[in-house]
Amino acid sequence: MNWIDICDITDIPLRGARIVKSSMGCVAVFRTTEDEVFATSDRCPHKGGPLSEGIVHGKSVTCPLHNWVFDLETGAAQGADEGQIATFATQVVDGRVLLDATNIMTALAAE
Secondary structure (H helix, E strand, O other): OOEEEEEEHHHOOOOEEEEEEEOOEEEEEEEOOOOOEEEEEOEOOOOOOEHHHOEEEOOEEEOOOOOOEEEOOOOEEOOOOOOEOOEEOEEEEOOEEEEEOOOHHHHHHHO
């Protein structure tokens, strides 16, 4: 894996997100109430809504445009919605959020 140090975990608001920009697009890095960290593409496949501006609840995020809900672990749309967002491996080490950049370029280019 190709780990990149993104930020301190406290730089991501609880139930919020921070954006990491790449040459292929943006990655949303989310922090849950339990201090779990997940990374996904920032773009909803429905209408392109910025998921980083969505509502984080449990291990899910709701798109701010049309309320589609995505599982932050798998990227799958929940409920009656269909779709998938790319997910990327993260880890927290000594309070620092690390993002695996190995598949970011490939996944975002495919969107």
